[in-house]
Amino acid sequence: MSFRQPSILPGFGLTFGFTTFFLGAVVLLPLTALVVRTAMTDWHHVWDVVSSARALASYRLSFGASLLAASINAVFGFIIAWTLVRYDFPGRKIIDALIDMPFALPTAVSGIALTAVFAQNGWFGKYLEPFGIKVAYTWIGIVIALTLIGLPFVVRSVQPALAEVQRDLEDAAETLGAGRFYVFLRIILPTVLPSLATGFTMAFARAVGEYGSVIFIAGNLPLKTEITPLLIVIRLEEFDYGGAAALGFVMLLISFVMLLTINLLQAWGRRRLVGDRR
Amino acid sequence: MSITLDQVTKRYQGSPVVNDVSLNVRDGEFYVLLGPSGSGKSTLLRSIAGLTGVDHGRISLHGRDVTHVSARDRGVGLVFQNYALFRHMSVADNIEFALRVRRMKAADRRERRKELLRLVALEGMDDRLPTQLSGGQQQRVAVARALAHKPEVLLLDEPFGALDAKIREELRRTIRQVQRELGITTVLVTHDQEEAFALADRIGVMNLGRLLESDKPDELYARPATRFVATFLGAANLLLARQTSEGIRFGTTPVNARAVERVETGREHEVVAVLRPEEVELAPTREQLQAGYLAQGQVEEIVFTGAIERMRVRLQSGAEEAQLAGPAGESGAALIEVTRTQPEQRAFPLSPGQPVFIGVRRIHVLPTPLSSFSAFAADEADAKKLSQHQLLAGLASGMKTRVSVRVDTTLDIIRAPGTKPDLAGVAVIAAGPDSARHVQVLLQRGAGEVLVLPEAIVAPKRILIHWVDETPRRATLAVSASLLRHVPAEAVYVGILPEGTSEAARPQGVRTLLDARSEAQASHGLEMRTELRVGEAVEELAGQLAESPEQLLILGVSNVEVLTERFSRLLTASPGWPILVVYRTT
Numbered sequence: 001m002s003f004r005q006p007s008i009l010p011g012f013g014l015t016f017g018f019t020t021f022f023l024g025a026v027v028l029l030p031l032t033a034l035v036v037r038t039a040m041t042d043w044h045h046v047w048d049v050v051s052s053a054r055a056l057a058s059y060r061l062s063f064g065a066s067l068l069a070a071s072i073n074a075v076f077g078f079i080i081a082w083t084l085v086r087y088d089f090p091g092r093k094i095i096d097a098l099i100d101m102p103f104a105l106p107t108a109v110s111g112i113a114l115t116a117v118f119a120q121n122g123w124f125g126k127y128l129e130p131f132g133i134k135v136a137y138t139w140i141g142i143v144i145a146l147t148l149i150g151l152p153f154v155v156r157s158v159q160p161a162l163a164e165v166q167r168d169l170e171d172a173a174e175t176l177g178a179g180r181f182y183v184f185l186r187i188i189l190p191t192v193l194p195s196l197a198t199g200f201t202m203a204f205a206r207a208v209g210e211y212g213s214v215i216f217i218a219g220n221l222p223l224k225t226e227i228t229p230l231l232i233v234i235r236l237e238e239f240d241y242g243g244a245a246a247l248g249f250v251m252l253l254i255s256f257v258m259l260l261t262i263n264l265l266q267a268w269g270r271r272r273l274v275g276d277r278r
Numbered sequence: 279m280s281i282t283l284d285q286v287t288k289r290y291q292g293s294p295v296v297n298d299v300s301l302n303v304r305d306g307e308f309y310v311l312l313g314p315s316g317s318g319k320s321t322l323l324r325s326i327a328g329l330t331g332v333d334h335g336r337i338s339l340h341g342r343d344v345t346h347v348s349a350r351d352r353g354v355g356l357v358f359q360n361y362a363l364f365r366h367m368s369v370a371d372n373i374e375f376a377l378r379v380r381r382m383k384a385a386d387r388r389e390r391r392k393e394l395l396r397l398v399a400l401e402g403m404d405d406r407l408p409t410q411l412s413g414g415q416q417q418r419v420a421v422a423r424a425l426a427h428k429p430e431v432l433l434l435d436e437p438f439g440a441l442d443a444k445i446r447e448e449l450r451r452t453i454r455q456v457q458r459e460l461g462i463t464t465v466l467v468t469h470d471q472e473e474a475f476a477l478a479d480r481i482g483v484m485n486l487g488r489l490l491e492s493d494k495p496d497e498l499y500a501r502p503a504t505r506f507v508a509t510f511l512g513a514a515n516l517l518l519a520r521q522t523s524e525g526i527r528f529g530t531t532p533v534n535a536r537a538v539e540r541v542e543t544g545r546e547h548e549v550v551a552v553l554r555p556e557e558v559e560l561a562p563t564r565e566q567l568q569a570g571y572l573a574q575g576q577v578e579e580i581v582f583t584g585a586i587e588r589m590r591v592r593l594q595s596g597a598e599e600a601q602l603a604g605p606a607g608e609s610g611a612a613l614i615e616v617t618r619t620q621p622e623q624r625a626f627p628l629s630p631g632q633p634v635f636i637g638v639r640r641i642h643v644l645p646t647p648l649s650s651f652s653a654f655a656a657d658e659a660d661a662k663k664l665s666q667h668q669l670l671a672g673l674a675s676g677m678k679t680r681v682s683v684r685v686d687t688t689l690d691i692i693r694a695p696g697t698k699p700d701l702a703g704v705a706v707i708a709a710g711p712d713s714a715r716h717v718q719v720l721l722q723r724g725a726g727e728v729l730v731l732p733e734a735i736v737a738p739k740r741i742l743i744h745w746v747d748e749t750p751r752r753a754t755l756a757v758s759a760s761l762l763r764h765v766p767a768e769a770v771y772v773g774i775l776p777e778g779t780s781e782a783a784r785p786q787g788v789r790t791l792l793d794a795r796s797e798a799q800a801s802h803g804l805e806m807r808t809e810l811r812v813g814e815a816v817e818e819l820a821g822q823l824a825e826s827p828e829q830l831l832i833l834g835v836s837n838v839e840v841l842t843e844r845f846s847r848l849l850t851a852s853p854g855w856p857i858l859v860v861y862r863t864t
Contacts, residue, residue: 168362174349175356176376190366
């Protein structure tokens with residue numbers, strides 16, 4: 001690979017420099033600081049913090065709830081995107097605009113709103129109460145909060161891909177004798193899957209890092225409904241900077257491994273779906 | 279019959295995109311549906327495939343009524359303009375798609391695939407992805423895929439649209455070859471007449487949702503029945519001429535009978551003549567013309583196109599009245615198009631500005647009874663306004679004919695019968711309290727058709743057809759067919775039995791109705807629905823017209839008195855409907 005690339009647009013050197021500088025200053029530097037800060041801390045202390053029962057429970061909750069929320073979003077986000085792309089109905093534009101609301105709303109506001117709705121005496125929560133379903137201050141509430149903030153990622157990444165699936169393809173498949181489900185499975189899904197996976201990944205990554213909305217609805221009981229980001233804040237408030245950095249480092253590590261796994265799965269899935277090679 | 283369409287109609291937001299199309303495609307036939315974009319040809323093809331439902335009519339494939347059968351179960355193969363290949367699948371998977379759906383064994387699938395790839399000359403391309411193929415190759419894959427499940431009918435929707443000229447011709451040959459080899463009944467949709475000529479056993483020309491004509495390519499080219507087909511298939515000069523008992527006359531110039539095909543004598547009237555550019559002969563003097571003399575002219579412009587030379591020649595003297603039918607055809611400014619071969623060019627080289635003598639080798643007279651329009655009114659402003667009436671202007675531009683303005687202050691004066699007819703084409707008057715009288719005057723002065731236009735401009739969606747007695751039946755049908763080719767509306771023939779018709783006489787009425795329908799179909803290719811009513815004719819018609827303002831009535835009469843006595847209230851109604859009176863006495 002050469003750094004001399006003929007191009008219609010000049011300025012490769014300049015833009016490349018910019019790119020490295022920006023990535024370095026904005027992304028890489030803070031991450032490095034995190035690692036360095038962790039490394040500078042006493043190793044025993046780091047180990048105690050990251051392997052405490054409270055920390056382990058928070059990892060499970062954070063990543064488990066995020067995964068669940070992203071999965072829920074993948075299914076329902078797809079359906080919403082499908083409805084918006086394929087059908088024209090009164091109010092379509094409004095619904096389309098509503099999708100982006102979770103982006104714009106301060107996350108604390110959505111957290112408080114959700115709590116108001118789902119608390120035991122809330123609008124909706126009071127009807128669930130007789131059935132013994134508690135949403136607020138349990139892991140269910142956390143999943144709902146994470147679903148809310150992750151939804152636009154899935155809808156917005158699937159929408160353009162779905163719009164691009166030509167009707168002709170479905171028509172062709174139909175004249176060739178394929179039923180609706182077969183057309184969906186064999187024609188539509190494979191075309192949309194990469195975008196769906198992207199949307200899933202983004203929703204997941206966003207959910208892992210979410211803080212504002214969750215702390216209001218979670219109840220924050222140690223070992224039960226305490227997410228890792230909250231634990232980090234608690235450590236900070238105790239002026240245990242080393243411990244906080246260590247927890248952050250662990251989150252970074254797990255996120256990286258999971259995102260990598262999803263990407264690899266995606267690549268493998270693409271081959272599978274294309275294939276059936278003899 | 280492989281494909282039978284019976285009065286297929288498909289409406290979109292109330293107006294028909296496919297309008298009463300009936301068609302038979304024979305076993306193994308290569309049928310091409312030709313028409314401009316928006317003519318409804320693709321919708322019709324999708325209806326045959328089952329991807330678009332129809333609102334009315336029946337579709338049968340090989341004798342099986344499939345009107346309500348889904349595309350999945352129709353057993354047709356469809357090829358799209360944009361190939362519609364499954365991009366995430368290899369060529370092999372694309373072709374085997376239909377076989378996989380049918381759970382065919384892998385070995386059988388492979389065998390069928392090899393056979394198909396050989397057929398479309400793509401052997402060894404099995405593992406390629408569609409994106410790795412050229413456009414022509416992709417379309418071959420699409421053809422192979424459409425044929426995989428051995429469909430009974432192959433449908434192609436503008437399959438060459440996205441390809442460049444060379445590839446197009448190559449693929450065209452392949453498709454024709456494959457079609458012959460398999461003997462599969464094929465319908466291809468295109469807007470390209472050259473493509474239609476090259477491929478078709480028969481061509482059906484569509485416009486405004488109607489199937490105008492359907493015949494062998496050479497027949498259609500030589501003897502079109504409609505203006506649209508005449509001008510859409512190749513270039514054509516449309517000239518207004520006068521049909522007399524001796525033959526055809528352009529202004530004062532009678533044209534050599536040898537050049538004229540199918541001369542029907544009878545009532546003297548205006549006709550539309552088709553003159554193909556290659557049937558025009560140019561010579562330096564009248565004596566040197568080998569074909570019949572038409573007029574003198576002057577070369578206006580010459581375009582060299584390789585094999586032939588295209589030019590426009592302005593008519594000057596000899597046929598002043600042979601105005602070109604067309605928007606540009608202001609009298610005296612008539613241009614005709616001429617093409618000449620290389621030998622012709624060498625024998626008589628021409629340059630712009632040069633005077634020439636024009637001869638015609640062959641003229642075809644269209645059987646249409648609607649030649650041109652004359653807007654009548656008592657003063658010039660009213661006549662002008664009438665001639666620009668949107669419905670009339672739309673008709674005239676669709677029919678490529680002209681609307682002349684006639685100022686006439688004698689519309690109220692009933693003259694003694696027997697005066698020499700001095701009217702050409704359809705007379706048009708504005709609706710008003712006197713319109714019944716005006717119609718009477720115009721008919722007595724020799725008009726064959728009078729159109730009464732109310733001021734309100736409403737595009738008719740339904741055209742009612744009725745004749746008072748049997749005498750004007752043929753003419754009324756011919757006029758209706760001609761008009762309906764230019765109006766996207768549905769035709770309904772209203773048969774009316776007099777009040778008190780006995781039960782025993784009713785079947786007779788129904789038979790008349792069906793006879794009218796089959797005559798319209800057989801002689802004019804006009805599909806119409808029929809309705810039988812019992813009662814007083816004018817009451818029944820008024821009742822039906824009252825249903826909606828978006829209607830037009832074509833009324834056939836043989837007696838002026840009967841018209842004015844019985845139907846004047848329709849003609850003078852306010853706001854009223856457009857009414858076209860067709861008058862024939864014999």
